[in-house]
Amino acid sequence: MNMPAKGRPIFLKTARFALRSLKPSDGSERWANWLRDPEVMGPLNAPVRAWTSQELRAHIASADNEQRYLIGVFDNATQIQIGFFMVDVDPFHRRANFNVVIGEKAWWGKGVVNEARAALLDEFFDNRGIEKATGAPLSRNFPAVFNYKAQGWRHEGTLRGHCTSASGGARLDQYQFGLTKEEWAAARGRQK
Amino acid sequence: MINGCEQAKGLLAEAAHCEVASIPDDVRIGQFAPWDSLAHLRLVLGIEQRIGRTLDADEAIRIESLKDIAALLG
Secondary structure (H helix, E strand, O other): OOOOOOOOOOEEEOOOEEEEEOOHHHOOHHHHHHHOOHHHHHHHOOOOOOOOHHHHHHHHHOOOOOOEEEEEEEEOOOOOEEEEEEEEEEOOOOEEEEEEEEOOHHHOOOOHHHHHHHHHHHHHHHHOOOOEEEEOOEOOOHHHHHHHHHOOOEEEEEEEEEEEOOOOOOEEEEEEEEEEHHHHHHHHHHHO | OOOHHHHHHHHHHHHHOOOHHHOOOOOEOOOOOOOOHHHHHHHHHHHHHHHOOOOOHHHHOOOOEHHHHHHHHO
């Protein structure tokens, strides 16, 4: 399978990570293991999946780098993939919805999400016509909530009982976070 | 007697694995390196353990400072 040709792939570098649009050949056993791990998938309320590498590659191939991006996070030092972002774009509303999985637990609590997401926000706001970013963590995904707040996103609302738990069927609350292009520019100015 | 902010500082220090004395009185989420995403997880669970119940979504989202933590500790 080849890289979907629809949109421009992403290639970015941060101090510690390389971020790039994934290719079907990136569908590794390591990634498949993340999908099978309740500790990784639970906070996202995503069902644990026993995907084969082939199924994973087909999933990656569905990202077109225009309305859906799958962007790998690679450790600069080892070149090993430690996680990925899935970004869904609504071109009419110029909105991008961010989801992230850091599958390698050794990297949890080390600021990966906000370092990588800062580069992606720059890219989507500056070069891809996006004017608002959104994210919607479960209310009890406390590390994700921390990351949004620490990065300057605004809590725009709480969706009560919005989701069914993937493990047990209970109703779960979800937060809605948002960040406009102007707010991000202001936050970047403060960080400099 | 320990006041609410001192209790909050103690709980945050435990969660962030740092010294109480290193925590500024005006500490805010995202502005103190030891208060990272995993420390935040430990902090919320620590508050819940201390008060003996689960925080609801409206309470958990308000945790941004020592004052917020102290308010939840009651």
